[in-house]
Amino acid sequence: MTYTIGLATTFHDPAIAIIGPDGEVLFAEATERYLQYKRAPNCEPDSAPRMEGLLKRYIPQGAEIRIAASWGQEFTGFLDQMDRAGSFTLDALLKLSPELNRSLVPERSERAFIASLHLAQQRAGIGTLLGLDRAFGAANVTGLTRHGHHLSHAAYACWSSPFSDAACLVVDGMGETGASAIFALKDGEITEVKRHRGRESIGFYFGLVTDLAGFDQAKGEEWKIMGLAPYGRTDERLMGLLRRLYRIEGHKLSFATADVVRAVSSEILGLRPVDALDQGWADLARCGQDVFAEMMEALLAETAALVPSENLVLAGGCALNSSFNGRIVGRHGFSQVFVPSAPADDGNAIGAAWLSHKQANPGWRAAKGPMSPYLGSTVSTEPLERMQAWEPRLRRLLPDEVAPVTAKLLTEGKLVGWVQGKAEFGPRALGNRSILADPRPADAKDILNAKVKYREAFRPFAPSILAEHGPDWFEAYQDAPYMERTLVWKEAVRSRVPAVVHEDCTGRLQSVTAGRNPRYRALISAFHTLTGVPVVLNTSFNIMGKPILHTAEDAILMFYTSGLDALVIEDWLLVK
Secondary structure, three states: OEEEEEEEOOOOOOEEEEEOOOOOEEEEEEHHHHHOOOOOOOOOOOOHHHHHHHHHHHOOOOOEEEEEEOOOHHHHHHHHHHHHOOOOOHHHHHOOOOOEOOOOOEHHHHHHHHHHHHHHHHHOOHHHHHHHHHHHOOOOEEEEEEOOHHHHHHHHHHHOOOOOOEEEEEEOOOOOOOOEEEEEEEOOEEEEEEEOOOOOOHHHHHHHHHHHOOOOHHHOOHHHHHHHHHHOOOOHHHHHHHHOOEEEEOOEEEEOOHHHHHHHHHHHHHHOOOOHHHHOOHHHHHHHHHHHHHHHHHHHHHHHHHOOOOEEEEEOHHHHOHHHHOOOOOOOOOOEEEOOOOOOHHHHHHHHHHHHHHHHOOOOOOOOOOOOOEOOOOOOOHHHHHHOOOOOOEEEOOHHHHHHHHHHHHHOOOOEEEEOOOOEOOOOOOOOEEEEEOOOOOOHHHHHHHHHHOOOOOOOOEEEEEHHHHHHHEOOOOOOOOOOOEEEEOHHHHHHOHHHOOOOOEEEOEEEOOOOOHHHHHHHHHHHHHHOOOEEEEEEOOOOOOOOOOOHHHHHHHHHHOOOOEEEEOOEEEEO
């Protein structure tokens, strides 16, 4: 039997996946969860202490193991050449300009990113080998295979989708040759159709808008632009400046020269309000999102021309733009759109592992998706068992009590931390590592922000809805298993759930079914029985700036140090 360990090895969002002999994903998790370090920049995905425990749990002793990484061999060879030429030394980096270039990032920063990427490839697999030796006394490893970055994105997204045939568009900050690529999925096989080359990067464009609006792309704060945009207005001057950064000729998208990039950025900064660093710049967020949509439309048009299909698979970091994703269906001939739960670089751990598995097993076909996102760690309830001796407010419920008891707490206005089963793979809490609230009170959002999340008031909270009720609550309803798109609430229902209706009357919804998450569905169903509302407010179980929790201890600490009213971990209930 052969198992495959997939490693996402970019300088940000590293992750690990373990694939069984039949190609089933046994485990997948971003490193930030284990380290409790947001995005885990410049960290290895497979630290030896971490790997020892995972290997003992998921791989039998003596099994043959393949290791797969998510950047191609030719590219890593090129990085090796740059390293030998001295391009990545600190002295060499210091000589580079700190000014913006055609990639819309500072020249020095771009080179530093690539240097970090090079180091990540050099480390890939070392922790796994050490972990194997610690776990089993010897490492039965056949070797390391490397796979193209955008191909890894496409493999994970396409093979986890419900489609056998589809067009696939990958858009991010940086790949081996460019920042976007187009693939065709045909009878389960993936073929590269178009690889964009050059420094034109919609991902880096969005990062520049993030910085100019008063946030920090290095911290991954691009999502704040989506939340703030509905509060802004279209400013023709800002739109004109942003449009100077790119041009579209036919299906070709190209960016301006470095001089123009710097001039435009300087002029935008000259217009920035004095309070932007505190509250963000809503007008720029709105215009930045609109221009992002224009550029994405050009790529979608090219994709549709090259790979005509009713089905679209979208991957890469830009596929996290849920505000745009909800607008695609019905455009360019696409009637169905699939975005996986982890479309950014963490998802490449699965993509690389599957590509390696496919190499060794040419006839293999992935199971028909959409794939479950619940692929991460479980939590131990042992800390709760120990707490029984001194915490009188802690009790263990019967399994069939958990949903109705929790639903009743929500109707009473309680803020509930909810931890169940395996953690979600991807950046969004999908009912296993969530903070839940009643969406009906208009002030629920403000209370949650003030008491628990400690984040900006403009950022929305998501609705989890019973899937069968989706058409009654959303216009042009689309199934959304991963909170991957925003849709417009029907006007008649908006006043019933004001806490999850965003400024532009949209919601980034999660469609919940019994097949996807039976316990979470039971909870929402119980809430529906009590209130007539098939929706609960769902946000990730963390505070601003921290990853989603990893252990029961994390949850307990947050319960005692925040305004949470109740904590449900598996069958255990703790209340204040």
